[in-house]
Amino acid sequence: MSDYYQMLGVTPSASAAEIRKAYALLARERHPDRFTDPAEKRRAETAFQEITAAFNALMNPDRRREYDETRHRPQPRTPEEVATDAFERAQPALEAGQLEEAITLLQTAVHHAPGEAAYHAALGRALGRVPAFAREAVQALERATQLEPRNAAAFAELAIVLARQGLRLRAQKALETALRLSPRDARL
Secondary structure, three states, X not given: OOOHHHHHOOOOOOOHHHHHHHHHHXXXXXXXXXXXXXHHHHHHHHHHHHHHHHHHHHHOHHHHHHHHHHXXXXXXXXXHHHHHXXXXXXXXXXXXXXXXXXXXXXXXXXXXXXXOHHHHHHHHHHHHOOHHHHHHHHHHHHHHHHHOOOOHHHHHHHHHHHHHOOOHHHHHHHHHHHHHHOOOOOOO
């Protein structure tokens, strides 16, 4: 991610007037209409779009606050880091009731770390809250149980989702497996 403050040549404590002034100066300097050479014009268009994006983000108080928060957070580099970051960000989203955002983050986690059972189980639980996604919930929970066949909680979640779909025999088998794995669990 580019540093918007650096791009505009202002400090993070710059006022809206300072940001506006810096943007106006850069926009005049880098406006694509000033260039006749096609290659230079394309570079100017790209630069102009970038400084305009920076200006728009920093001038909107909500977007600026969000940008400032993400600016100081270390950016994930490897697929495992991307998956871990997405999984960790999904938990507060779920708690806040932002189900759509949480599902997207969990899908990202599963995509970048397909061998992690906990990510599949969390995705299955989240999808299980939406009746239209019941089939995907079952698939995610089944994948979690395949990856971690000794996870009683995943089998219990699978049983709940299957029962909601009216698949009582499959639900009963999943519950029996959960009970076999964790016979002392009072929740089961």
